[in-house]
Structures are given as structure tokens and as C-alpha cells.
Amino acid sequence: MSFVVSFAEFTFLVGGVVFMLALCLAALATLRLAIRGGAVTSLMGISCFTTVAGTALYLLEVLFHIHFARDTAIALLMIGAIGTIVFARILRRGGGE
Amino acid sequence: MTDLYLPILTTIFATVIVCFTLYSVKRGIPTPSPTKTAIAVIGLSIIGGVAFYATGAADLWGTVKAVTHLVAAAIFFAAAVLVICASIGLFRFGDEYGINIFYVRNHTTGVIDDVCALTMIFVGLLIGRLDLAAVGFFFFAFIPFVGNALANAYYYTVNKKRGVE
Numbered sequence: 001m002s003f004v005v006s007f008a009e010f011t012f013l014v015g016g017v018v019f020m021l022a023l024c025l026a027a028l029a030t031l032r033l034a035i036r037g038g039a040v041t042s043l044m045g046i047s048c049f050t051t052v053a054g055t056a057l058y059l060l061e062v063l064f065h066i067h068f069a070r071d072t073a074i075a076l077l078m079i080g081a082i083g084t085i086v087f088a089r090i091l092r093r094g095g096g097e
Numbered sequence: 098m099t100d101l102y103l104p105i106l107t108t109i110f111a112t113v114i115v116c117f118t119l120y121s122v123k124r125g126i127p128t129p130s131p132t133k134t135a136i137a138v139i140g141l142s143i144i145g146g147v148a149f150y151a152t153g154a155a156d157l158w159g160t161v162k163a164v165t166h167l168v169a170a171a172i173f174f175a176a177a178v179l180v181i182c183a184s185i186g187l188f189r190f191g192d193e194y195g196i197n198i199f200y201v202r203n204h205t206t207g208v209i210d211d212v213c214a215l216t217m218i219f220v221g222l223l224i225g226r227l228d229l230a231a232v233g234f235f236f237f238a239f240i241p242f243v244g245n246a247l248a249n250a251y252y253y254t255v256n257k258k259r260g261v262e
Contacts, residue, residue, distance in 0.1 A: 002154035003154075004149055004154065004155070005155055005163045007107070007163075007167075008162070008164070010103045010107055011170040012166040012167070012170045012224075014107050015170035015173030016170075019173040019180070022176070023180060023213075025184045026180050026183065026209050028184070029188050030187065030206065032187070038255075040251045040254060041202065041251075044199075047206070047243055051209065051236070052209065052213065058232065073232075077232060077236050078236075081236060082239075088243075088250040091250045091254060092253045
């Protein structure tokens with residue numbers, strides 16, 4: 001294998017890990033939002049957390065070939081988005097904050 | 098011996114991408130515009146791929162794989178910068194800015210959602226993982242509805258009750 005191919009694969013792996021670390025920081029920020037805010041703000045924080053966690057889990061499967069992480073990621077991304085819309089409608093009717 | 102150069106070259110590559118992205122974030126607009134950046138990236142990828150293939154160091158599939166992985170790595174580094182900037186924004190905008198700070202936070206979380214979805218789409222297309230691109234595209238289509246539902250709920254539960262328009 002030539003040097004350029006090795007360099008491309010190594011850089012791809014490092015880039016993925018750096019992006020996952022950035023997602024960990026974003027997860028901390030959204031968890032803080034979910035803990036300290038009111039009902040709608042918490043819902044927003046949890047919604048963003050599901051996005052961040054789902055993306056990180058999917059990248060875990062892509063970079064390190066951990067296959068069960070993909071199913072968890074798909075479930076998080078789909079159900080997180082749909083559940084946020086449903087709970088936002090419920091909060092709007094009930095006056096959540 | 099060549100393994101020693103890998104981390105150094107990767108660090109230089111990452112530094113260039115991060116500085117370029119931070120410069121765009123500092124200016125507030127993509128510099129240059131996204132269209133010019135996309136054309137430049139595609140052109141450089143083709144030129145670099147042809148030059149690398151001409152050396153005969155790898156076959157055609159190896160060349161395509163190397164170029165697409167490098168572009169995907171650049172997307173990862175740029176996305177990491179944007180996610181970190183958005184996270185710092187989420188940490189900094191506290192409740193002391195008033196009740197309408199919710200909309201700023203909603204926009205900031207939307208930035209994180211968009212970056213995650215677009216990264217999944219483009220990286221999935223580049224490395225040939227169409228399932229990743231499909232999930233990213235499905236999620237990208239849902240993001241506006243989520244943001245709108247959250248802002249709508251906040252408006253009717255907080256703003257309207259307090260008489261703040």
C-alpha cells in the first residue's frame with residue numbers, strides 16, 4: 001500500500017475521532033441545557049442530545065466497525081426527531097413551561 | 098520511516114482545514130462562498146487524483162479511495178470546528194439574556210443538527226456508505242419541523258402567557 005493511501009486512511013480515522021470528541025463537547029452543552037432549562041428548553045436540549053449521540057454512534061460503526069451501534073443510532077435519530085415534534089405539540093396544548 | 102511522517106502530515110492537513118473554517122466563522126460568512134469552495138475542492142480532488150494515479154503508486158480504485166477519504170477527513174475537521182463553536186455558544190448564552198434567549202438557543206442547536214446531518218450525508222456519499230447518507234438525508238428533512246415545533250411550543254407556553262410578542 002502506498003504512502004498516500006496510508007495517509008488518507010490515517011487522516012480519515014483521526015478526523016472521525018476529532019469530530020466525535022467535538023460531539024462529546026456538544027453533548028455536554030445540550031445536557032446542561034436540558035438540566036437547567038424549563039420544559040421546552042429541556043426538550044430542545046434532549047432533542048439535540050439525541051442527534052449528537054446518534055451521529056457519534058453511527059460514526060463508531062463507520063470507523064471501528066461496531067455493528068450494533070448503527071441500529072441504536074438509527075433508532076435515536078428517527079425516534080428522537082419524531083418524539084420531539086410529538087412532545088412539543090403536547091406541551092403547546094398543556095402549557096408546559 | 099514513512100510512518101513517522103503520517104502524524105505530522107495529518108496535523109498540517111488538520112491545521113489548514115481548521116484555520117480556514119475558523120476564518121470563515123470569524124468573518125461570519127463562508128470565505129470563499131460555498132459554491133466556489135465546492136468547485137475548488139472538486140477540481141483539486143480531480144487534479145490530485147490524476148497526478149497520484151500517474152505516478153503508478155496505486156491502482157484506480159486505490160486512488161479514488163484515497164482522494165475521497167481525504168475529502169471526508171476535511172469535512173470531519175471542518176464540522177468539528179463548527180460543532181465546537183456552537184457548543185461554546187450554548188454554554189455562553191445563559192438565562193440572564195431574557196426569555197427570548199430560547200430562540201437563540203434553538204438556532205444554535207439547529208446549527209449542530211444541520212452540521213451532523215450534512216456530515217453524515219457527504220461522508221456517506223464519499224466513502225460509499227449509502228445507508229449513512231440516507232439516514233442523514235432523512236434526518237436533514239426533519240430538522241426544520243423539529244425547530245419549528247419547539248419554537249411554536251415556547252411561543253404559546255411562555256411568550257403569549259407573559260404578553261411578550
